[in-house]
Amino acid sequence: MSTDILKDIQKELPKVIVSANFEGANIVLYTDDIDFFRDNEGKIKELVNKYKKRIELRADSKLLKSQEETEQIIKGEIPEDAKLTEILFDPQRSIVVIESKRPGSVIGKSGLILKKIREKSLWVPQVQRSPAIKSKITESIRAVLYANNNARKKFLNSVGKKIYKEWNPEKIEGWIRISFLGGGRQVGRSCILLQTPQTKILLDCGINVAGRGKEKFPYLDVSEFKINELDAIILSHAHLDHSGLIPYLFKMGYRGPVYMTAPTRDIAALLALDFIGVAYKQASAPLFSSVDVKEMVKHTICLNFNEVTDIAQDVRITLYNSGHALGSSMTHFNIGNGAHNLLYTGDMKFQRTKLLDRAISNFPRLETAIIESTYGSRRDVLPPRKESEEELIKAIKETIEKGGKILVPELGLGRAQETMLVLEEAMKQNKLPKIPIYIDGMIWDINGIHTAYPDFLNSNVRNEIFQDNNPFVSDIFQRVGSPAERKKVIEGGPCVVLATSGMLVGGASVEYFRHFASNPNNRICFVCYQGIGSLGRQVQEGVKNVQMNVDGKEEMIEVNFDTTTITGLTAHAGRNELLEFANRSQPRPNRIIINHGEQGKCLDLASSIYKLHHIETNVPRNLETIRLR
Numbered sequence: 001m002s003t004d005i006l007k008d009i010q011k012e013l014p015k016v017i018v019s020a021n022f023e024g025a026n027i028v029l030y031t032d033d034i035d036f037f038r039d040n041e042g043k044i045k046e047l048v049n050k051y052k053k054r055i056e057l058r059a060d061s062k063l064l065k066s067q068e069e070t071e072q073i074i075k076g077e078i079p080e081d082a083k084l085t086e087i088l089f090d091p092q093r094s095i096v097v098i099e100s101k102r103p104g105s106v107i108g109k110s111g112l113i114l115k116k117i118r119e120k121s122l123w124v125p126q127v128q129r130s131p132a133i134k135s136k137i138t139e140s141i142r143a144v145l146y147a148n149n150n151a152r153k154k155f156l157n158s159v160g161k162k163i164y165k166e167w168n169p170e171k172i173e174g175w176i177r178i179s180f181l182g183g184g185r186q187v188g189r190s191c192i193l194l195q196t197p198q199t200k201i202l203l204d205c206g207i208n209v210a211g212r213g214k215e216k217f218p219y220l221d222v223s224e225f226k227i228n229e230l231d232a233i234i235l236s237h238a239h240l241d242h243s244g245l246i247p248y249l250f251k252m253g254y255r256g257p258v259y260m261t262a263p264t265r266d267i268a269a270l271l272a273l274d275f276i277g278v279a280y281k282q283a284s285a286p287l288f289s290s291v292d293v294k295e296m297v298k299h300t301i302c303l304n305f306n307e308v309t310d311i312a313q314d315v316r317i318t319l320y321n322s323g324h325a326l327g328s329s330m331t332h333f334n335i336g337n338g339a340h341n342l343l344y345t346g347d348m349k350f351q352r353t354k355l356l357d358r359a360i361s362n363f364p365r366l367e368t369a370i371i372e373s374t375y376g377s378r379r380d381v382l383p384p385r386k387e388s389e390e391e392l393i394k395a396i397k398e399t400i401e402k403g404g405k406i407l408v409p410e411l412g413l414g415r416a417q418e419t420m421l422v423l424e425e426a427m428k429q430n431k432l433p434k435i436p437i438y439i440d441g442m443i444w445d446i447n448g449i450h451t452a453y454p455d456f457l458n459s460n461v462r463n464e465i466f467q468d469n470n471p472f473v474s475d476i477f478q479r480v481g482s483p484a485e486r487k488k489v490i491e492g493g494p495c496v497v498l499a500t501s502g503m504l505v506g507g508a509s510v511e512y513f514r515h516f517a518s519n520p521n522n523r524i525c526f527v528c529y530q531g532i533g534s535l536g537r538q539v540q541e542g543v544k545n546v547q548m549n550v551d552g553k554e555e556m557i558e559v560n561f562d563t564t565t566i567t568g569l570t571a572h573a574g575r576n577e578l579l580e581f582a583n584r585s586q587p588r589p590n591r592i593i594i595n596h597g598e599q600g601k602c603l604d605l606a607s608s609i610y611k612l613h614h615i616e617t618n619v620p621r622n623l624e625t626i627r628l629r
């Protein structure tokens with residue numbers, strides 16, 4: 001069956017629609033009839049219910065009030081306390097974006113103020129929160145998207161055309177296969193190809209930063225993977241082991257959509273740009289350029305949690321909170337109109353943290369789940385969080401008393417912010433002396449993105465931000481912004497340094513390591529996973545001497561400082577959380593496929609899930625394909 005959904009819909013309406021097009025899976029109708037735009041007597045709502053698609057009505061550009069008039073209307077309607085910061089127009093789509101410090105005041109009770117703005121100006125108003133810390137990357141991403149308004153409109157329309165090309169609301173009973181191109185029995189380079197007879201989708205495409213040579217990258221040279229046949233890419237979250245190679249796919253010519261949450265888009269772009277910079281510093285040729293990162297941004301379609309969207313003729317997805325990092329998501333796939341339901345957890349945390357709510361475990365339907373297993377083995381039962389927080393504070397106190405410095409290598413996204421919240425609280429409660437806490441590397445920019453998207457944080461942090469108590473701008477944290485400032489910290493007195501990268505693979509943390517390591521009064525605290533082969537892993541395992549290349553010269557570093565590993569602050573689910581997730585998922589899946597863990601951990605978790613919960617498990621190797629039906 002093949003129909004034209006745009007024509008079908010227009011047939012059901014009076015002759016007031018001048019054009020209709022897609023914005024991804026959404027359908028947008030433009031009318032030149034003012035009365036119909038202001039009041040269509042529920043006709044659009046009826047269509048939404050009938051077709052189960054998002055359908056939006058906008059005014060044709062001929063009807064729109066001028067931008068000056070509209071600004072006056074908006075300023076007249078919204079109250080003073082809304083703290084308006086900017087008004088942006090998207091004339092191609094008849095949309096006006098209102099940016100304010102208090103979006104609730106712009107929206108008004110039951111959306112009354114927005115309704116008035118819409119009726120008077122005929123533009124469709126959208127409200128955005130202005131971030132508490134200015135985020136350069138978020139601003140430039142918005143600028144890239146606005147500068148390419150027309151191209152963006154065309155792109156979204158072409159995505160919709162493809163999704164609805166052979167629009168078929170019936171059940172589709174074809175085969176479904178998933179192939180592991182990376183992340184099978186390992187952490188790093190996560191990449192899964194999902195295929196049906198109609199559709200090919202890539203889930204994540206990461207880089208193993210601790211890997212060597214070709215082992216850094218997923219197996220993209222297999223015959224099954226053809227970049228020009230790819231319908232969509234889904235990115236679970238911004239960490240490089242999931243996002244790192246996506247700009248490269250654009251370099252290789254991919255021009256289809258990439259689905260993710262808005263914070264993931266901003267952070268992924270930032271980390272990709274940083275990755276280029278790191279490559280230059282290491283004097284190696286970067287894999288891609290900023291042009292490719294821009295293409296990625298232009299082709300990103302942002303989804304909110306719990307929003308159901310068609311992404312192919314036989315695949316519908318919903319992103320859910322995975323509790324791992326800002327904007328991190330699990331993807332639920334409804335394949336073939338309910339024929340099979342698949343969950344890909346990406347990285348997850350099944351426990352509330354200082355920053356985020358725990359992962360969702362209720363789904364409309366579920367037959368197969370692909371879950372991570374970073375901390376999957378019997379030995380990976382995590383200590384209680386409170387205990388780990390206290391352990392970190394104790395380690396810091398002891399070192400400060402000896403007159404030493406503490407280095408905490410951090411992932412810019414997630415762990416750093418979690419550590420900041422732990423330290424901020426400890427200092428407020430006088431559990432820590434008033435010592436300087438320095439923040440170096442990507443962390444500061446990513447803090448800015450956190451405050452731009454408070455809706456993705458848990459209610460505690462969100463409320464603090466709303467009440468102008470933003471913990472990320474607390475004056476206990478000092479930013480290290482230049483090599484001169486870094487030198488001062490290195491030569492100065494006792495302090496705590498949070499610096500990227502998390503595994504001591506490039507970045508500011510390596511610089512501090514080089515200067516701190518030989519002094520036995522200093523200390524390094526590992527709070528995140530250390531990949532096999534990384535310098536962090538070697539130090540964690542007790543290496544005594546490290547050969548380093550500094551400005552082209554070989555240098556031998558003695559490792560004399562204390563090494564502390566605090567596993568309980570990880571952003572990943574521990575062994576017990578993974579078992580609990582497997583057991584408590586509603587509905588319970590028939591099969592669990594385990595990836596994103598070292599081989600022994602994957603196998604251990606698989607046999608435990610099978611023994612304890614009687615669920616069939618698989619532990620695929622890279623290049624292995626599993627048929628789901």
Ligand SMILES: [Zn+2]
Nearest residue numbers: 237239324347
């Ligand atoms: Zn991650």
Ligand SMILES: [Zn+2]
Nearest residue numbers: 239241242347
């Ligand atoms: Zn990961």
